Amino acid sequence: MKQRRTTRRPARRPNAAPGKRAENKERTRQAILRAALELFSRRGFHATTTRQIARRARIAEGTLFNYFRTKEDLALFFFEQTLERTMAWYEHETRLRRAALPERLFAIIQQHLELLGPNEDFIGAVYLRALQPASRLNPLSLDALAIQLRYLRFVRDILAEAEQEEELPRFGELGPHLFGLFHLAVITHWLQDASPGKGNTLAMLDRGLRVATAALKHGGWNW
Amino acid sequence: MKAEGPRGTLERGLRLGRLGLTLTGSYLGYQFQRLWLDEAEQSRRREGLQRNASRRVREELGLLKGPMMKIGQLVSMQSHALPEAAMAELASLQMQAPGMHATLARAQFKSSLGRYPEELFRTFEPEPFAAASLGQVHRAVSKRGERLAVKIQYPAIREAVQNDFKLLRSATLPGRLTGHAPASIFDEVQRGFLEETDYLHEGANIDFFREALREYGYLDLPRVHRDLTTERVLTMSFVEGLHIADWLRTRPGQGLRDLVGARLFEQFNVQIARVQALHADPHPGNYLLREDGRIGLVDFGCVKRLTPDVEELNWRLVSRSWLEGPAQMERVIGLLWGPHVSRPKARRMMTDLGGYIDLVFPRGPDAGVVDFGKPTILNSLSQAMRRAVSDKLTNPEFAFVSRAELGLYCLLHQLRARVKTTEVWEGVQQRDGGRKM
Numbered sequence: 001m002k003q004r005r006t007t008r009r010p011a012r013r014p015n016a017a018p019g020k021r022a023e024n025k026e027r028t029r030q031a032i033l034r035a036a037l038e039l040f041s042r043r044g045f046h047a048t049t050t051r052q053i054a055r056r057a058r059i060a061e062g063t064l065f066n067y068f069r070t071k072e073d074l075a076l077f078f079f080e081q082t083l084e085r086t087m088a089w090y091e092h093e094t095r096l097r098r099a100a101l102p103e104r105l106f107a108i109i110q111q112h113l114e115l116l117g118p119n120e121d122f123i124g125a126v127y128l129r130a131l132q133p134a135s136r137l138n139p140l141s142l143d144a145l146a147i148q149l150r151y152l153r154f155v156r157d158i159l160a161e162a163e164q165e166e167e168l169p170r171f172g173e174l175g176p177h178l179f180g181l182f183h184l185a186v187i188t189h190w191l192q193d194a195s196p197g198k199g200n201t202l203a204m205l206d207r208g209l210r211v212a213t214a215a216l217k218h219g220g221w222n223w
Numbered sequence: 224m225k226a227e228g229p230r231g232t233l234e235r236g237l238r239l240g241r242l243g244l245t246l247t248g249s250y251l252g253y254q255f256q257r258l259w260l261d262e263a264e265q266s267r268r269r270e271g272l273q274r275n276a277s278r279r280v281r282e283e284l285g286l287l288k289g290p291m292m293k294i295g296q297l298v299s300m301q302s303h304a305l306p307e308a309a310m311a312e313l314a315s316l317q318m319q320a321p322g323m324h325a326t327l328a329r330a331q332f333k334s335s336l337g338r339y340p341e342e343l344f345r346t347f348e349p350e351p352f353a354a355a356s357l358g359q360v361h362r363a364v365s366k367r368g369e370r371l372a373v374k375i376q377y378p379a380i381r382e383a384v385q386n387d388f389k390l391l392r393s394a395t396l397p398g399r400l401t402g403h404a405p406a407s408i409f410d411e412v413q414r415g416f417l418e419e420t421d422y423l424h425e426g427a428n429i430d431f432f433r434e435a436l437r438e439y440g441y442l443d444l445p446r447v448h449r450d451l452t453t454e455r456v457l458t459m460s461f462v463e464g465l466h467i468a469d470w471l472r473t474r475p476g477q478g479l480r481d482l483v484g485a486r487l488f489e490q491f492n493v494q495i496a497r498v499q500a501l502h503a504d505p506h507p508g509n510y511l512l513r514e515d516g517r518i519g520l521v522d523f524g525c526v527k528r529l530t531p532d533v534e535e536l537n538w539r540l541v542s543r544s545w546l547e548g549p550a551q552m553e554r555v556i557g558l559l560w561g562p563h564v565s566r567p568k569a570r571r572m573m574t575d576l577g578g579y580i581d582l583v584f585p586r587g588p589d590a591g592v593v594d595f596g597k598p599t600i601l602n603s604l605s606q607a608m609r610r611a612v613s614d615k616l617t618n619p620e621f622a623f624v625s626r627a628e629l630g631l632y633c634l635l636h637q638l639r640a641r642v643k644t645t646e647v648w649e650g651v652q653q654r655d656g657g658r659k660m
Binding site for chain 1: 323324325326327330331333334335349377378379382383454455
């Protein structure tokens with residue numbers, strides 16, 4: 001769809017201003033990602049080579065390595081980017097400010113799944129690998145730390161607000177971590193979900209959040 | 224079954240709910256979660272518990288909504304285990320699902336139609352204006368400017384119902400619950416349930432009734448927008464009107480109430496005699512009334528098709544054919560209760576029924592207006608139903624129609640309508656050239 005723009009990407013001009021240079025760099029990074037995603041969805045993650053990605057993005061293979069050392073790096077970048085975009089999206093959704101906590105949390109994960117949606121096959125291909133502790137893709141790995149911290153801070157702010165409004169008991173730092181795990185669990189479920197329109201995931205997400213917030217509100221699980 | 228009782232079953236259900244049925248797909252789990260999470264529902268239940276006994280039965284059984292409820296309903300019809308009041312309460316139960324917040328409703332819409340509502344409609348209200356069986360209804364305006372009602376189903380209900388049936392079949396539960404429930408009952412109930420979860424089927428029902436009731440111009444039925452309808456989203460034209468309580472608050476005069484009453488009475492008899500199907504449970508929310516006397520019919524999720532026996536029985540009862548001789552009497556008794564019923568009991572029952580029919584369809588010199596504002600008819604009908612239950616003279620099909628009738632007369636009673644019932648009824652019978660014997 002957008003590949004034509006990708007393939008016509010002009011080479012970097014050497015005498016560009018520093019701000020401009022960063023912009024160009026970012027543009028190349030995005031071009032590589034688009035080329036890669038397209039190839040992944042067409043040939044599969046494993047069958048795609050870095051050489052093919054470079055050719056598709058109209059850059060030298062060596063240039064590609066300046067940006068991403070491996071295909072896994074690309075996958076991590078993609079995942080981070082969808083998460084960044086989800087958080088940015090949330091900040092602009094003013095209607096959600098007035099929504100109850102379960103809806104706000106639902107919206108975050110659902111929006112993330114929306115962004116992952118078109119590249120489900122690719123996510124599915126790297127997902128298992130990502131769960132290996134040694135993988136650079138692992139959400140708990142050092143490489144993923146920066147985005148992870150941003151994400152935790154983002155969730156913590158939302159939960160802190162709910163704590164202030166007494167929608168939740170004081171839950172502290174544990175809350176964001178638990179929500180993060182739930183987020184991962186939902187993605188896992190979503191990848192496996194064969195129900196029409198992945199309706200099962202929507203139901204699980206909704207019910208899980210409602211049960212959890214209600215349980216916390218009513219003081220634990222002993223109901 | 225005695226030792227466990229419904230209570231044991233119920234508690235087992237709740238335990239299962241705790242163990243995670245609320246998270247995995249289970250319709251039973253939905254019910255449990257809905258009752259537990261929804262505070263308004265909880266206080267309603269508490270009030271209900273204090274109100275009266277038959278309400279309590281309903282509250283208890285409310286927990287078992289879903290397949291359990293329907294099975295319980297079948298069992299109660301067959302074993303006459305429950306009093307009439309409880310059966311009437313049961314009849315008013317609808318399949319329900321948890322409410323959806325705006326984000327979920329929007330996501331579910333997209334999951335079913337592939338696009339977000341704001342892409343397909345000019346406007347779409349994120350908050351629902353009504354709860355519906357298994358989902359909720361949102362107002363919208365089409366790209367062309369037509370006002371619409373968009374019914375969205377809670378996600379994965381179908382799968383949840385299927386899971387419950389797997390559970391019901393695999394466990395020893397069915398045997399214990401019913402003692403002798405044959406597999407065919409489960410198939411039948413499951414089929415009914417899955418049908419109710421399919422909005423395409425509901426759309427087909429609407430088309431069927433629109434066609435069947437076309438010549439009754441005072442009725443307004445929604446028009447289905449096929450291009451925006453799937454199994455889980457039903458888009459239809461918006462039907463205007465007020466629920467009866469709100470409509471009565473506009474202080475309609477006696478003439479208007481009589482007109483609406485006669486029309487409600489007529490369309491009900493048309494459904495029985497000519498359509499041979501009832502559009503919905505006799506729930507007041509399924510009729511929308513207007514100041515010009517027009518009537519909107521909504522919610523075609525649980526259409527009940529009637530056997531030709533019901534039409535014949537209705538005709539024979541109102542025309543008092545059983546008074547014409549023993550053979551005619553036998554025919555009516557056979558239609559009502561089958562060939563093996565005790566004759567003295569059946570005759571006594573026929574006397575009761577005769578008295579009731581004289582009330583609703585008076586004939587002879589005093590034939591004229593029936594005043595539904597007086598409680599006589601309601602009392603008489605519920606008495607006849609009670610007698611039928613205590614004498615174990617019920618038949619599921621007839622019981623269903625009787626409850627629908629009771630629902631209708633409750634509406635007419637609220638309206639304090641005066642209706643020329645016999646005249647209206649005869650009009651319906653003659654509309655297609657009179658009934659052939």
